[in-house]
Amino acid sequence: MDYKNAGVDIEAGYRSVELMKGHIKKTMRKEVLTSIGGFSGAFSMEKLKEMEHPVLVSGTDGVGTKLKLAFILDKHDTIGIDCVAMCVNDIACAGGEPLFFLDYIACGKNHPEQIAEIVGGVAEGCVQAGAALIGGETAEHPDLMPEDEYDLAGFAVGAVDEKDLITGADIRPGDALVGIYSSGVHSNGFSLVRKVFEMTKESLETYYEELGKTLGEALLTPTKIYVKALQSVKDSGVKIKGCSHITGGGFYENIPRMLPEGTKASVRKDAYEVPAIFKLLAEKGNVSEEVMYNTYNMGIGMVLAVEAEDAEKTLAAVRKAGEDGCILGSVKEGKKEVEIC
Secondary structure, three states: OOOOOOOOOHHHHHHHHHHHHHHHHOOOOOOEOOOOOOOOOOEOOHHHHHOOOEEEEEEEEEOHHHHHHHHHHOOOOOHHHHHHHHHHHHHHHOOOEEEEEEEEEEEOOOOHHHHHHHHHHHHHHHHHHOOEEEEEEEEEOOOOOOOOOEEEEEEEEEEEEHHHOOOOOOOOOOOEEEEEEOOOOOOOOHHHHHHHOOOOHHHHOOEEOOOOEEHHHHHOOOOOOOHHHHHHHHHOOOOOOEEEEOOOOHHHHHHHHHOOOOEEEEEOHHHOOOOHHHHHHHHHHOOOHHHHHOOOOOOEEEEEEEOHHHHHHHHHHHHHOOOOEEEEEEEEEOOOOEEEO
16 A cells, blocks of 8 residues: 555656646746745835835635536636635735735645646746745645546735735725726626536527626636736826725625715716626526625626716726726715615
């Protein structure tokens, strides 16, 4: 008996690392001091010397049950983007610049080509965020997980000068709410998605005219990474007073997280066109509008609070970064909540 016969293939692990290296190389920054394969990743803090009062900000998250769709369709090249996005978007919400990222893959059996495909997506997400992929772990868990399944999670660290932290404390009634569009469902609410739609290869490969693509293509569209859009707004001279990443809990849970006491967010439903995937979800699942806005991003991945006179300038900066959005509503006096009208 040996470790391989017990279910853990060390050689497959070595091959996975070799296959990853090309992807990881694309993410390197000058601050990275170590190479992949060591026991830890080292990252120089020289950049922090440029700041008056440097603050580290961090984020950790996973992809959740969206992974189930990747298993069914045997498509693993973009799910890593989702993992990076869920972490770095939270860092960007605080005004931070993501510096480096680490991933964790737990699998029933190490299939090197599949693992490399997953990490290729992670690397692409890191490139989009400007973060270095400095390490990670692939753990083979025989008997704990099915051989054809895996879980994916990540951890990111960023930095921001304390004076540039986005806290929401300065939000006042009269401020504008600017929404930046999402790419679709992103990485939340998939437990409900999997109840609404049949989770079979045939179902996911069904073409929907209103989507302009198959259901699986629409649902597996990777989460937008908003780091460059928020940096563009900052570079334009606009002060972002508050920022909400619209993840699990939708509008109702996430927007109030940036509001100070005595204010509420007033969101106009007619400010933009809700993407077809959400309309299809609501229709097929008989899901109420309230539940939809309490579960999904409904086409808005990030909400910024800015001075009313800066709203159009904010949109212009977002578009300069290659994204798009709308003036979603405004801040009013009231209880710390969201009204959707």
